[in-house]
Each structure stands twice: as structure tokens, then as C-alpha cells.
Amino acid sequence: MSIQKISDRRNLELKMPHIPWFVQQFIDFKRPDLSPSTLLEYIRDYESFFGWLRGEGLTVATNNTELTLLDLETLHMDNIVGYRLYLTTRTVGTNTRVTVSRKLSALRSLFHYLSQIAEDENFYPLLKRNIMAKVEIKRLHKPKDTAAKLKGKILEDEELLEFVGYIYEGYGRDIEANKQAYYSFLLNRERDACIASLILNSGLRVSEVVNLNVDDVDVNNKLMYVTRKGNNDETFKTPVYFREQAKDDIALYLNLRQSRYKTPKREKAMFIALPNGQQEGKRMTKRAIQEMIIKYAKRFGKPYLTVHKLRHSFATDYYLQNDIYKTKEQLGHASTETTEIYAHLTDKTMSEAIERRLES
Structure with missing residues (x-):
């Protein structure tokens, strides 16, 4: 195993207890297919989004582990637009178009898993409404442009x-x-x-x-x-x-x-x-x-x-x-x-x- 992979795996395990249970479930679902480095990027993107939700008063959770599925289920389209604006216009650490696209793609993957793959004890989807299904993410890196x-x-x-x-x-x-x-x-x-x-x-x-x-x-x-x-x-x-x-x-x-x-x-x-x-x-x-x-x-x-x-x-x-x-x-x-x-x-x-x- 590479040195970088060992480090990423260690950092991944340190972060896992500090994210919501349903995100932990998603990360475990993805483990066989994605590297620890990619999974770490997912978690960092979710931490950014959850922090924004708390800052905007869109959840009563005081930390990430307290976030609920209902918090995600009741989001409106204007909330997602607001988050996109936050990523592109904040004065400190403004993100590039590529980074914004990646962060939104990470959210789409999570919401898709919760609404289409994961299920509760009664075989119903964990997430009843998927707001991210409405979000179009444009492909930025075409081979000709690169x-x-x-x-x-x-x-x-x-x-x-x-x-x-x-x-x-x-x-x-x-x-x-x-x-x-x-x-x-x-x-x-x-x-x-x-x-x-x-x-x-x-x-x-x-x-x-x-x-x-x-x-x-x-x-x-x-x-x-x-x-x-x-x-x-x-x-x-x-x-x-x-x-x-x-x-x-x-x-x-x-x-x-x-x-x-x-x-x-x-x-x-x-x-x-x-x-x-x-x-x-x-x-x-x-x-x-x-x-x-x-x-x-x-x-x-x-x-x-x-x-x-x-x-x-x-x-x-x-x-x-x-x-x-x-x-x-x-x-x-x-x-x-x-x-x-x-x-x-x-x-x-x-x-x-x-x-x-x-x-x-």
C-alpha cells in the first residue's frame, strides 16, 4: 500500500465518527469502488455543505452528526442556488468553477444513494425527496478544451x-x-x-x-x-x-x-x-x-x-x-x-x- 493511501485511510477513519450516520453508510457503500483519497474529498465537500446549512439556519443541528434526513428532504431549490452562490462569491476561499462542479456532483451522488439505493427497515428509500435530482451540472472539461x-x-x-x-x-x-x-x-x-x-x-x-x-x-x-x-x-x-x-x-x-x-x-x-x-x-x-x-x-x-x-x-x-x-x-x-x-x-x-x- 502506498504511503499516501495509508495516510488518507487514517484520516478517513478519523473523520467518519463526525459525520451523520447516513453519510457514513454512503461512504461504506462506496469504499470498494473509490480510493481513500476520493472518499476524503467527498467528506470534505459534505462538511462544507453541512456547515453552510447550519450557518443559514436550515437545520437545528449544532454539529454534523445531529443532521437528519428530514433536513435534506425539506431543502428547496433556492437553498441549493444559495449554496452555489456562497461557493462562488464568498470573500475568503472562493472556489473555481471546477471545484463548485465537483462539490455539487458529490452532493448529487449522496442524494442519489439515499433516494434510490439505500432503504429503511420497511424497504422504503431513506430519502423521500431528492432536491439534487433537479440540479444540472455542466461538464467543464471537454477533451478539445483541455x-x-x-x-x-x-x-x-x-x-x-x-x-x-x-x-x-x-x-x-x-x-x-x-x-x-x-x-x-x-x-x-x-x-x-x-x-x-x-x-x-x-x-x-x-x-x-x-x-x-x-x-x-x-x-x-x-x-x-x-x-x-x-x-x-x-x-x-x-x-x-x-x-x-x-x-x-x-x-x-x-x-x-x-x-x-x-x-x-x-x-x-x-x-x-x-x-x-x-x-x-x-x-x-x-x-x-x-x-x-x-x-x-x-x-x-x-x-x-x-x-x-x-x-x-x-x-x-x-x-x-x-x-x-x-x-x-x-x-x-x-x-x-x-x-x-x-x-x-x-x-x-x-x-x-x-x-x-x-x-x-
Whole structure:
């Protein structure tokens, strides 16, 4: 089980006693299908809504556990409109359209469960009236729109190799005058280049990179066993292939992983950090990897580049040579709808490639 999942599960259990019994029932119903992280997000969204209900005097409950089904059953449409306005116009912590849509979707899921699935001892629905059934939630992220936002913000063609090469050599030349930064660069460049190369040649998510263990990587067969997002079977790891270009980068890093980072044998993590003053290396964090890529990207002249955009860069390049179904499987998408982003991105890439060919 990943470190993040252990933390989320612990936090989930801490929050469960402080929500209404019927919400606890809903969370238990969803446990087999959703990750602890997603369930935590649900609970936080419900806490926000219940707090608003109390603040508006729409319930006599003094805390969340005292809320009743009748409180939800007697809500009017103007109450839901009021909550939406509260989310979008409050002076502190105003939510984006995406966040508002997510919070309302979480409420719809709860109300649907209570009115259509859960039942009392007489086999009647727990919730007799479902106000959220009347709420229309517009889809905000269409693949074409997402592709438009990524336009010009990913690595293309030779840039994929150039970025890894820059981590190995170019960055060191750029910061050589700064002795502390240069020392850190020399210590970590093989590891950092390996991480960038792995993402650019496999499309792994940053969470999948963080959770990767040494025993999960088969360098000779260019294969990894990855704990995929949304997979609640913690004993199962998905086989994911990486391209030939990453093979030497991985082998180089693995040869120095233990000696350079003072990695104890009990530490199974693939990617290790050795914090200042520490005697032993430990698993790199998600935040450390994200900040590391941003550091190199700025010097490389691509300040908008992030870990996730490295994944997009791989996916766009991969889709040019494969169909949407292979791309979906490689990236671990739940549906081809998400993968359609790269169909729109490659439309642009193909047209530009043709223009370059005509100009040459």
C-alpha cells in the first residue's frame, strides 16, 4: 500500500465518527469502488455543505452528526442556488468553477444513494425527496478544451530527449557559479534525469513514480509493475512498459542508488532523497519531484512545464504512433474520453509537422 493511501485511510477513519450516520453508510457503500483519497474529498465537500446549512439556519443541528434526513428532504431549490452562490462569491476561499462542479456532483451522488439505493427497515428509500435530482451540472472539461490549454506547453519531437540531456549537462553549466546549487546538481543529476526520462518514456503519473519500488522495475524487459490510480486492489500492480530510451538512464541511476544516497536495505523505494544532515536516504516525496521538474524546466526555457505536462508530452508523442486504445491502456485512463485530449493535440502536431516539411 502506498504511503499516501495509508495516510488518507487514517484520516478517513478519523473523520467518519463526525459525520451523520447516513453519510457514513454512503461512504461504506462506496469504499470498494473509490480510493481513500476520493472518499476524503467527498467528506470534505459534505462538511462544507453541512456547515453552510447550519450557518443559514436550515437545520437545528449544532454539529454534523445531529443532521437528519428530514433536513435534506425539506431543502428547496433556492437553498441549493444559495449554496452555489456562497461557493462562488464568498470573500475568503472562493472556489473555481471546477471545484463548485465537483462539490455539487458529490452532493448529487449522496442524494442519489439515499433516494434510490439505500432503504429503511420497511424497504422504503431513506430519502423521500431528492432536491439534487433537479440540479444540472455542466461538464467543464471537454477533451478539445483541455487540448487547447496544453497548446505550446508540452515537449514535442526532439525536445523530449533534449530536456533529459539538459538535466545531465546543461543545467550544471548554467548554475556552475553557485557552489551549493552545483554540488546538489552533481549529487542528484542521474536520479533527476532518470525520473524525467522515465515519465517521458512511459507516461507515469507522479504518484506512480513516488510509489514505485526497486523490485517493481525489470530493466532488461523494459517493464514496471505500477499501482495504478483508482485501483483499490492493493495486491495488484499493473504491468507498464517503458521505451528503450529510458533503459540506460534507469540502469545508471540504479547502480548508484544505494551508495550515493546511503539507502538502507529495508528501504524499497525506487527514487531516494538524502536530506541535509540525514544519515540515511528515504523515499522521495511527490512535492520534491514536482519542484525538481519545475527547477529544471525554468532554466530549460519552459517555465510552464510540470511533471504532469511531461506525462502529456509522452502521451502526445505515443499517440502519434499508436491508436487511442493502446494510449488509454499505457496511461491507465478509465475511459477513452480522457485520452481524446491527445487526438486533438496531435491534430495540431501533425499539421505543424506538414508545414515544417513543406518549408524545408
